[in-house]
Structures are given as C-alpha cells and as structure tokens.
Amino acid sequence: ISEQNGEWMLENDYPYTSHSSNQCYFDASKCVSKTTKIVQLPINEEKILAACAEYGVISCCIDSSPIDFMYYSEGIFDTDQCNAWELDHAVNIVGY
Structure with a gap:
C-alpha cells in the first residue's frame, strides 16, 4: 500500500494469486479509494x-x-x- 501512495483497487481488479508471481499488478487507473x-x-x-x-x-x-x-x-x-x-x-x- 505504501508503494501505491495509499491507493486501493477492488479485489476483482487485483485478485489474490497466492505465490504464483512476485510481480505487482497495481494499476493506478483502477483505484477506488485512498488511505488518508x-x-x-x-x-x-x-x-x-x-x-x-x-x-x-x-x-x-x-x-x-x-x-x-x-x-x-x-x-x-x-x-x-x-x-x-x-x-x-x-x-x-x-x-x-
């Protein structure tokens, strides 16, 4: 979260993938909320x-x-x- 400036995506847009990848799939255009x-x-x-x-x-x-x-x-x-x-x-x- 700190690496995404406190921004959040929906689970549908960023589903849990277990240990299948070490890659971050964060997409700022899909953010729906932000930690304030x-x-x-x-x-x-x-x-x-x-x-x-x-x-x-x-x-x-x-x-x-x-x-x-x-x-x-x-x-x-x-x-x-x-x-x-x-x-x-x-x-x-x-x-x-």
Whole structure:
C-alpha cells in the first residue's frame, strides 16, 4: 500500500494469486479509494466497530501464520493463535 501512495483497487481488479508471481499488478487507473489517515486503534471490538461506522473501511494488519488461517475463505476470522508482533497481511474491516 505504501508503494501505491495509499491507493486501493477492488479485489476483482487485483485478485489474490497466492505465490504464483512476485510481480505487482497495481494499476493506478483502477483505484477506488485512498488511505488518508493512519492511527492505532485500541484492541476493543466495540471501539473498532464505532470507528468503522464513523470513518468507513478500516485497514489493518494481521498475523497469517496460524494453521487455521490457511483454510479461511470468507466471513469473520477469529483465532487466539495470532502473534501481534508477526503481522504479515493487510486486510480491510468493512463492518460486522
């Protein structure tokens, strides 16, 4: 995201491809949103929900190393196996 000036594309325009390529397929002409502010939210679901309701989509980082993450396909991912110091995936919170 930092390499694309905070700009975002839709998943349909930039689909997940696993480890099939090391190439970036970012296309600035297909951007639909831009990150405008970075803050650290508290670890509190109600406060995150309130921020999502007030500001819209919230970007965050997660640890993808738990084995159950490999089988995740949709919905809310919830595990107690995450490591707050091993963040390696960026995702968006769009509400719940």
